[in-house]
Amino acid sequence: MADIPKEAPEHCPGTQSESAGKASACAGCPNQSLCSSGATRQPDPGIALVKERLSSVQNKLLVLSGKGGVGKSTVTSLISRYLAASNLDKNVGILDIDICGPSQPRVLGALGEQIHQSGSGWSPVYIEDNLSLMSIGFLLGSPSDAVIWRGPKKNGMIRQFLSEVDWGSLDYLILDTPPGTSDEHLSATSYLKGTGITGAIIVTTPPQVALLDVRKEIDFCRKVNIPILGVVENMSVFVCPKCKNTAEIFPASTGGAETMSKELNVEFLGSIPLDPLLARCCDEGKNFLTEMPNSPTVSALNDICNRIIQKCEEEKENCPNNFA
Numbered sequence: 001m002a003d004i005p006k007e008a009p010e011h012c013p014g015t016q017s018e019s020a021g022k023a024s025a026c027a028g029c030p031n032q033s034l035c036s037s038g039a040t041r042q043p044d045p046g047i048a049l050v051k052e053r054l055s056s057v058q059n060k061l062l063v064l065s066g067k068g069g070v071g072k073s074t075v076t077s078l079i080s081r082y083l084a085a086s087n088l089d090k091n092v093g094i095l096d097i098d099i100c101g102p103s104q105p106r107v108l109g110a111l112g113e114q115i116h117q118s119g120s121g122w123s124p125v126y127i128e129d130n131l132s133l134m135s136i137g138f139l140l141g142s143p144s145d146a147v148i149w150r151g152p153k154k155n156g157m158i159r160q161f162l163s164e165v166d167w168g169s170l171d172y173l174i175l176d177t178p179p180g181t182s183d184e185h186l187s188a189t190s191y192l193k194g195t196g197i198t199g200a201i202i203v204t205t206p207p208q209v210a211l212l213d214v215r216k217e218i219d220f221c222r223k224v225n226i227p228i229l230g231v232v233e234n235m236s237v238f239v240c241p242k243c244k245n246t247a248e249i250f251p252a253s254t255g256g257a258e259t260m261s262k263e264l265n266v267e268f269l270g271s272i273p274l275d276p277l278l279a280r281c282c283d284e285g286k287n288f289l290t291e292m293p294n295s296p297t298v299s300a301l302n303d304i305c306n307r308i309i310q311k312c313e314e315e316k317e318n319c320p321n322n323f324a
């Protein structure tokens with residue numbers, strides 16, 4: 001997309017408008033000639049590149065949360081691992097575009113891995129034979145490097161991530177996005193609009209639903225026409241690893257995610273318990289599914305993922321163009 005005018009006039013008709021560069025308000029604007037040339041109305045070539053690159057990806061899922069720290073990255077890694085493990089014939093990719101806090105390399109035990117570039121693009125890092133990962137974290141000098149990038153640079157990185165990674169053919173590409181609704185979401189959704197987004201999975205904790213943040217996330221999806229696959233409530237109850245008794249650490253003061261989902265007419269996909277062993281596995285980059293196969297967390301995940309698989313199939317029937 002061409003550069004946006006730096007000093008837009010007060011009544012700027014907008015760079016995409018038919019009267020861009022021609023309206024009386026444009027007189028004297030430093031970008032008048034650029035706008036009147038029509039260059040600003042050309043579609044971003046990145047959209048076509050992304051479409052072509054992701055043409056062999058069946059389902060593109062966004063994982064969203066209203067706030068940081070609710071377990072979005074943890075849930076992304078669990079869902080991805082589950083989808084890959086439940087069917088070895090299916091290929092799953094994770095794209096970590098949480099530019100300010102990329103945690104997938106740590107959670108998936110891939111810290112310090114290097115990205116290789118070949119003639120066909122950047123090669124993702126393989127966590128399993130059918131589970132690959134690309135993360136901004138691989139491009140940072142150290143995991144603690146702060147990433148303080150402004151809008152255009154973030155936009156450029158997301159475009160590169162979406163258009164230059166050589167995923168091969170994927171059944172699921174799962175995007176771990178930053179919390180909230182930021183530049184990154186707008187960039188990702190606008191680049192993905194040519195190829196279609198299967199749907200969003202929204203992660204929350206029980207008390208967080210009392211806040212406006214999750215509602216804003218749902219509102220964002222509706223405004224930009226992203227189907228909402230459903231809501232996952234993370235850290236719902238604490239299951240003691242020893243005695244198996246349960247306790248509500250974060251009381252669902254407003255009825256929790258299930259009530260909110262009903263109220264907002266979105267599907268409630270299920271709850272994942274607060275599980276200290278899960279936190280430890282993620283910190284150590286271990287695969288929780290193989291470490292603790294009989295835990296209540298894995299059985300909760302089983303139900304959630306089966307529903308996600310079904311919902312993806314339903315979306316395919318509803319919007320076949322997204323899967324062409």
Ligand code: ADP
Binds near residue numbers: 073273274276
């Ligand atoms: P976000 O991506 O939303 O910022 P993270 O996935 O990084 O959140 O999780 C924040 C912290 O909470 C991490 O230390 C993670 O291990 C822990 N955590 C997330 N979900 C759970 C859970 N269900 N049980 C226990 N700890 C969890």
